[in-house]
Amino acid sequence: MFAATRTGVLTAKANGAYRYWAVLVLNNNGDTGFISCSEVELRSVVGGADLTSPSTPVTVTSGTLFPASNTVDNNLGTYFLTGSGQVTNQRFAFDLVTPQKVVQMGWRKRGTGLASQAPKDLTIQASADGATWDTVASFTNSTGWDDFLRLFTW
Numbered sequence: 001m002f003a004a005t006r007t008g009v010l011t012a013k014a015n016g017a018y019r020y021w022a023v024l025v026l027n028n029n030g031d032t033g034f035i036s037c038s039e040v041e042l043r044s045v046v047g048g049a050d051l052t053s054p055s056t057p058v059t060v061t062s063g064t065l066f067p068a069s070n071t072v073d074n075n076l077g078t079y080f081l082t083g084s085g086q087v088t089n090q091r092f093a094f095d096l097v098t099p100q101k102v103v104q105m106g107w108r109k110r111g112t113g114l115a116s117q118a119p120k121d122l123t124i125q126a127s128a129d130g131a132t133w134d135t136v137a138s139f140t141n142s143t144g145w146d147d148f149l150r151l152f153t154w
């Protein structure tokens, strides 16, 4: 399944264990209003169990009407929506509480349709403190979103 093109060189962070992991969405697939997300999964092995759970603390750059926890509640009917017009450089950060290695991220877009609100270019980031972020991997041109979980592997 086409997902995206990984660009650049993986950093040393890609092999490290970090408490905080984030998806920095650089832009979406053309919607001028929002970036939306139904579910995010983080995995320590490709195809492994989801490290996030409904109790995983989530911090988002913007948006107040929708709880960020909607991205980890394992409910496909709930979603997070950025503030209106905030369609670039939006960070979705997940606190795994203990340092863990992550090698794969899954993103399920909001509902049916609405592919224009899904990420197009994104960066995976890691952090020890949730404040200072380092790039782990970058993906570009993630287009043609369907209603299934899209996987990004590094």
Ligand SMILES: [Ca+2]
Residues within 6 Å of the ligand: 038, 039, 070, 071, 072, 073, 074, 075, 076, 077, 078, 079
């Ligand atoms: Ca959800």
